[in-house]
Structures are given as structure tokens and as C-alpha cells.
Amino acid sequence: MSTVTVQLFASYAELLGASSIELSLAPGSTVSELVRKIRLLPGASLLPTTPRVAVNRAFASSDQRIDPSDEVALIPPVAGG
Amino acid sequence: MSRSAIVVSEIDVAALIGEIRSASFGAVSSFIGTVRDVSDGRRVTAIEYSAYSAMAESELQRIVDEAEKRFGVSALVVEHRTGLLELGDVSVAIVAAHEHRSPALECTKFVIEEIKKRVPIWKMEHYEDGMREWVDPTRSKHTSPA
Numbered sequence: 693m694s695t696v697t698v699q700l701f702a703s704y705a706e707l708l709g710a711s712s713i714e715l716s717l718a719p720g721s722t723v724s725e726l727v728r729k730i731r732l733l734p735g736a737s738l739l740p741t742t743p744r745v746a747v748n749r750a751f752a753s754s755d756q757r758i759d760p761s762d763e764v765a766l767i768p769p770v771a772g773g
Numbered sequence: 774m775s776r777s778a779i780v781v782s783e784i785d786v787a788a789l790i791g792e793i794r795s796a797s798f799g800a801v802s803s804f805i806g807t808v809r810d811v812s813d814g815r816r817v818t819a820i821e822y823s824a825y826s827a828m829a830e831s832e833l834q835r836i837v838d839e840a841e842k843r844f845g846v847s848a849l850v851v852e853h854r855t856g857l858l859e860l861g862d863v864s865v866a867i868v869a870a871h872e873h874r875s876p877a878l879e880c881t882k883f884v885i886e887e888i889k890k891r892v893p894i895w896k897m898e899h900y901e902d903g904m905r906e907w908v909d910p911t912r913s914k915h916t917s918p919a
Contacts, residue, residue, distance in 0.1 A: 701825050702895035703907040740912075746893070749828040765825055765893075771908040772822075772829075772853060772894030773806050773865055773885060 693718055696758060698730065699765040704743070707735045717758060723747070724754040730766065743767065775841055777833040777851040779826055779894075784852050784863040793848035798870040802877035804885050806865040808858045812908075816901035822855040822864060825893040829853070836887045840869070843883065844876040851884055853894060864896075 693716040705711050708730075715729050723745045730736055744767040745752050751767070758764060774793065786805055794801060808820050837849055848870040858864055865888065869880040888894075889910070896908045 702823055746828055749831045767893050768895060769909045769911040770891065770893055771896045771910055772888045772892045
């Protein structure tokens with residue numbers, strides 16, 4: 693298992709009560725597995741089923757693998773402009 | 774000549790236009806987004822913009838790069854502001870210049886539409902009744918007390 697830090701922003705940071713969380717992931721885990729683990733956390737039941745995830749500052753697909761050195765973030769619906 | 778930035782201070786639209794104006798361009802198109810006083814029928818007093826700054830900057834630059842290729846525009850400046858903005862403040866400015874008007878106009882529209890889809894920036898509206906809400910264009914809003 694390895695530890696991955698996930699950055700949280702805006703409404704998702706409020707839901708989970710933190711600006712980042714640390715998760716233990718098995719080697720080769722994917723974005724969808726990461727999301728499944730996050731949804732088990734207190735407050736996370738209000739997250740969408742498939743929130744957008746960014747890996748290394750780019751939107752990631754659900755089957756993208758996550759490396760412990762990756763910069764990972766959960767992205768709430770964007771509202772710029 | 775093209776650039777983009779996430780900024781925390783007031784956006785100087787005239788300076789952005791001056792930055793890309795040139796005798797070789799026949800058209801300068803701009804889009805200016807400002808803080809409005811009403812949202813869904815509720816009186817808004819301010820909007821607080823926040824961002825995942827590192828990704829917002831890279832995503833904004835990707836949009837600028839795509840727009841340059843797509844519209845043949847070589848002079849494009851985009852600034853998006855974060856922090857607490859008051860009514861009427863400029864939240865985003867997009868200025869594009871081209872030899873002809875159509876690519877310049879289409880370029881500014883493309884950039885604002887892509888910003889709204891892809892750039893990790895969020896806004897919390899502050900209302901006259903003291904409540905605040907995250908703006909979520911995809912679903913009902915998440916409410917939190919002021």
C-alpha cells in the first residue's frame with residue numbers, strides 16, 4: 693500500500709471538512725478506485741458518484757492509474773467566468 | 774504575444790487592450806465578465822472566487838494555446854481574478870486581436886465557454902440575507918451559513 697494525498701477545494705473541502713486528505717492505495721490503483729475510497733469517508737456521501745479528478749494538473753479518466761508521486765485533486769463543478 | 778494569468782488584484786481592461794493593440798490588426802475583440810447583483814432572483818452583495826491555482830493557470834494556458842491554433846490568433850490575453858469581488862468588479866477579461874473581425878470575435882467566445890467548462894475556479898455568492906452558496910452549474914446549490 694502507498695499513501696496518496698488528495699487536494700480538496702470549494703464545496704468538496706467543506707463536505708469533507710479538510711483541504712486535503714491522505715489515502716492508502718494498493719499499487720496500480722485507478723482513479724475510480726480512489727473515488728470509491730473517498731466516498732466511504734465521513735461527509736462524502738453527498739459527493740457525486742463520479743466526481744472529476746485531476747492528476748498532475750490535468751483531468752483524468754476513471755481508468756487512469758495513480759502513482760504515489762502524482763499530484764491528485766478532486767474537482768467540484770467549475771464555475772469560473 | 775499571447776498570455777494568461779490568474780490574478781488577485783483588479784483587472785485593468787484598458788491595459789490588456791493596449792498590450793495587444795497593433796497597426797497590423799484590424800480587429801480587437803474583448804469579453805469582460807463582471808459581478809452581477811442578482812442570481813436566480815436573489816440579491817447578491819459580493820462573489821468570492823477561489824481556484825486550484827496551479828491547475829487553473831495551466832488549463833487557462835492550454836485554452837489560449839488551443840484558441841491560437843483554432844482561430845489563427847497570435848495576440849490573446851486572458852486574466853481571471855480570484856478573491857472577494859464586489860458588485861461590478863471585473864472577474865474575467867479576454868482580449869483577442871486579429872487582422873479580421875470574425876476570428877477575433879469567435880476566439881473570445883471560445884475562450885469564455887472553455888473557461889466555464891474546464892478551468893478549476895469556483896465562486897461562492899454572498900447574498901443580502903447573509904447566506905452564502907457555492908455556485909454549481911450542474912445541480913442544486915450547496916448552502917452554508919455566512
